[in-house]
Amino acid sequence: MVIAEAKANSFVVIDRIHSGRNLKMRLYNMGLTPGVRVKVISSEPGNAIVISVRGSRLVLGKGISEKIEVRNLGKI
Amino acid sequence: MDKKIKVALAGNPNSGKTTLFNELTGARHYVGNWPGVTVEKKEGGFKYGEENILLTDLPGIYSISPYTMEEIVTRKFIIEEKPDVILNIVDASNLERNLYLTIQLIEMGRPVVIALNMMDIVEKKGIGIDVEALSKKLKATVVPITASKMGNKGKLLDAVVETAKKSDGYYPIEVDYGQDIENKIVETHKLIDHLACLGRFNHRWLSLRVIEEDIEIMNLMGSGQKAYLDPENSHGERYEELIVKKKYEFINRLVDAVVIDKSRDKETVSDKIDKIAMNRYLGLPIFILIMMGVFAFTFDVVGNRLLDLVDVFFSEILANAAFDWLTGAGVSEWLISLVVEGIIGGVGGILVFLPNIATLFFAISILEDSGYMARVAFIMDRTMRRIGLSGKAFIPMVLGFGCNVPAIMSTRTLENKQDRMTAILINPFMSCSARLPVYTLFASAFFPRNKSMVVFSLYFLGIAVAVTVAFVFKRTFFKSEPIPLLIELPPYRIPTAKGIGIHVWERVKEFIVKAGTLIFAASIVIWFLLNYNFAGPAAFTDSFAASVGKFIAPMFTPLGFGNWRASLSLLTGVVAKEIIVSNMSIAYGAGAGSGASLADALSASFTSLSAYSFMVYVLLYIPCIGVISVIKKETGSWKWTGFSIVYQMTLAWVIAFGVYQIGGLFVG
Numbered sequence: 001m002v003i004a005e006a007k008a009n010s011f012v013v014i015d016r017i018h019s020g021r022n023l024k025m026r027l028y029n030m031g032l033t034p035g036v037r038v039k040v041i042s043s044e045p046g047n048a049i050v051i052s053v054r055g056s057r058l059v060l061g062k063g064i065s066e067k068i069e070v071r072n073l074g075k076i
Numbered sequence: 077m078d079k080k081i082k083v084a085l086a087g088n089p090n091s092g093k094t095t096l097f098n099e100l101t102g103a104r105h106y107v108g109n110w111p112g113v114t115v116e117k118k119e120g121g122f123k124y125g126e127e128n129i130l131l132t133d134l135p136g137i138y139s140i141s142p143y144t145m146e147e148i149v150t151r152k153f154i155i156e157e158k159p160d161v162i163l164n165i166v167d168a169s170n171l172e173r174n175l176y177l178t179i180q181l182i183e184m185g186r187p188v189v190i191a192l193n194m195m196d197i198v199e200k201k202g203i204g205i206d207v208e209a210l211s212k213k214l215k216a217t218v219v220p221i222t223a224s225k226m227g228n229k230g231k232l233l234d235a236v237v238e239t240a241k242k243s244d245g246y247y248p249i250e251v252d253y254g255q256d257i258e259n260k261i262v263e264t265h266k267l268i269d270h271l272a273c274l275g276r277f278n279h280r281w282l283s284l285r286v287i288e289e290d291i292e293i294m295n296l297m298g299s300g301q302k303a304y305l306d307p308e309n310s311h312g313e314r315y316e317e318l319i320v321k322k323k324y325e326f327i328n329r330l331v332d333a334v335v336i337d338k339s340r341d342k343e344t345v346s347d348k349i350d351k352i353a354m355n356r357y358l359g360l361p362i363f364i365l366i367m368m369g370v371f372a373f374t375f376d377v378v379g380n381r382l383l384d385l386v387d388v389f390f391s392e393i394l395a396n397a398a399f400d401w402l403t404g405a406g407v408s409e410w411l412i413s414l415v416v417e418g419i420i421g422g423v424g425g426i427l428v429f430l431p432n433i434a435t436l437f438f439a440i441s442i443l444e445d446s447g448y449m450a451r452v453a454f455i456m457d458r459t460m461r462r463i464g465l466s467g468k469a470f471i472p473m474v475l476g477f478g479c480n481v482p483a484i485m486s487t488r489t490l491e492n493k494q495d496r497m498t499a500i501l502i503n504p505f506m507s508c509s510a511r512l513p514v515y516t517l518f519a520s521a522f523f524p525r526n527k528s529m530v531v532f533s534l535y536f537l538g539i540a541v542a543v544t545v546a547f548v549f550k551r552t553f554f555k556s557e558p559i560p561l562l563i564e565l566p567p568y569r570i571p572t573a574k575g576i577g578i579h580v581w582e583r584v585k586e587f588i589v590k591a592g593t594l595i596f597a598a599s600i601v602i603w604f605l606l607n608y609n610f611a612g613p614a615a616f617t618d619s620f621a622a623s624v625g626k627f628i629a630p631m632f633t634p635l636g637f638g639n640w641r642a643s644l645s646l647l648t649g650v651v652a653k654e655i656i657v658s659n660m661s662i663a664y665g666a667g668a669g670s671g672a673s674l675a676d677a678l679s680a681s682f683t684s685l686s687a688y689s690f691m692v693y694v695l696l697y698i699p700c701i702g703v704i705s706v707i708k709k710e711t712g713s714w715k716w717t718g719f720s721i722v723y724q725m726t727l728a729w730v731i732a733f734g735v736y737q738i739g740g741l742f743v744g
Binding site for chain 1: 207208346350356450453454457559560561564565
């Protein structure tokens with residue numbers, strides 16, 4: 001699934017980023033690399049999401065959050 | 077099927093093994109003793125779907141060494157009974173120690189399924205475990221459970237059954253013990269391979285035990301084999317100990333990779349504040365309230381009170397004192413006029429507004445330094461998208477209320493060129509602090525009871541025009557998909573007095589310098605142009621300035637202020653917007669910039685409506701030189717700089733025209 005679909009207060013791991021080189025590198029530079037764990041702090045449909053990654057908080061607009069493929073972390 | 081799946085349940089003491097055993101077997105289990113020892117043996121059989129499962133509870137152990145009865149019994153069971161699956165219960169809140177046993181169990185060669193217990197405690201502690209990664213690295217299915225609740229019972233038993241069925245193809249992971257020991261393993265294997273009594277053991281496991289000089293294994297081999305290997309390496313370290321160390325190194329790396337320290341992601345105070353500040357419903361209203369508060373604070377509360385004080389100082393105290401002193405000193409009249417009316421009038425007329433400006437910058441500094449500005453980008457993102465820009469483009473707009481020069485420079489954070497160009501070109505519509513003196517002056521003079529409302533309406537008009545123009549630009553000249561928002565939210569900080577002080581002082585200093593140089597010079601020039609013409613000293617209405625003003629004035633008649641003084645002021649406003657007021661102070665000869673009498677003088681040339689239309693024109697028309705040069709610098713293009721001048725002049729004229737003419741219909 002993409003991170004736009006993740007629920008608020010859940011943890012995910014980034015699998016892949018589906019975008020052109022520019023955006024991909026910008027995201028990598030801000031810490032969003034494959035394998036990194038991300039906490040989704042808030043997520044409202046159709047809006048930007050707020051995440052926590054490597055200790056800092058980022059806002060991801062819709063266009064970006066739909067390009068980041070993630071998987072949920074195994075939880076009960 | 078009659079065939080039973082034999083499952084051995086193994087784990088540390090206090091890992092919840094008993095609870096799990098009871099949950100799986102229900103009341104149907106029997107308790108006995110392991111043969112020959114006083115260790116309790118529990119066994120239970122149950123059906124799961126189509127399968128019959130026989131679950132043997134092994135004693136709680138920390139490792140499988142041959143030192144205690146419990147360990148020996150466990151080892152024996154696994155080697156002799158060869159269970160289809162070893163169900164290893166692991167306490168997730170004590171992962172490292174528990175995994176030590178897990179590794180040992182895996183090395184024995186029977187398939188292992190891990191029940192990761194105490195997940196509820198782990199959650200509470202704020203720790204997360206990447207179960208999938210753990211599974212992969214151990215090559216063993218890991219099922220998270222909370223033994224007391226057993227929500228995942230089905231999942232656990234499915235894993236057991238599935239693993240049991242595939243047990244023939246199972247190859248356990250191998251911990252890397254380092255070159256030295258790995259070589260020894262190969263060596264040892266060659267040495268003992270032929271011994272039939274050792275045939276049923278997993279080879280690698282066996283070799284490791286021989287290297288360790290495991291008592292039980294050594295006994296099996298017979299005393300004669302002890303001479304085979306040296307228990308110590310070349311540094312005098314015992315292999316037995318090295319093997320333990322290597323196991324723990326492996327476990328450390330494993331745990332690092334799969335355990336998530338959520339403390340980095342734990343909710344901070346900033347997060348708590350953001351829950352409200354960036355709330356879907358509350359966010360925008362809160363922001364609007366804050367902005368209104370900023371304006372109220374700047375204009376009403378602080379600004380105007382200080383303004384009156386400064387005004388009185390300049391227009392009465394200083395002006396009169398200078399006049400008296402200079403007259404007393406016998407200074408010639410024209411010089412007195414230059415100093416009192418020109419300089420004190422022009423510069424003082426502007427310094428009067430310093431308190432307002434300082435307060436505005438103070439408020440903006442707080443918004444920036446506290447970290448709130450980043451939230452503003454998020455809050456406004458949705459709205460900005462409707463005009464084709466991202467929330468980030470909103471920040472330069474807010475900064476523009478202070479001064480358009482740094483605001484336009486801040487558009488550098490916009491990655492998309494089209495968005496950037498748009499943001500730059502609409503920024504001058506965000507009414508900067510330099511225009512404030514004009515509004516304050518006219519609003520006080522013509523709308524004394526609705527001062528704030530009037531000023532506010534102008535700011536609002538500026539925003540409305542900016543937004544509309546942006547909308548048009550993004551669909552025409554600067555068409556592009558808006559860049560999706562990607563912005564960091566720094567933690568909220570309480571702005572330091574020092575930080576704010578520095579920001580405000582910088583701006584105030586700039587303003588005073590501007591006043592002391594540009595405006596000072598301009599005031600002198602304007603004074604001269606107003607008091608002289610080709611024939612020498614002249615009355616205002618016959619001066620150079622008047623000629624220029626009268627020449628331009630007709631352009632403004634349809635806007636309601638076709639008089640030469642107003643036109644002249646607008647012209648001087650190109651240098652710096654503050655000069656509009658300075659100019660008027662001098663041109664109306666209104667006793668050293670006193671707000672009050674200037675207001676009276678203005679009434680002669682303006683009506684309320686034309687005053688408003690004048691303010692609208694000032695709001696929208698050409699930006700000052702400072703802004704023009706920054707536009708050129710940031711866009712890198714004379715074409716667009718020229719365009720910004722032309723389109724602003726046109727827009728200003730048209731809108732002011734509309735205001736005056738349409739307003740005229742209502743006012744009559």
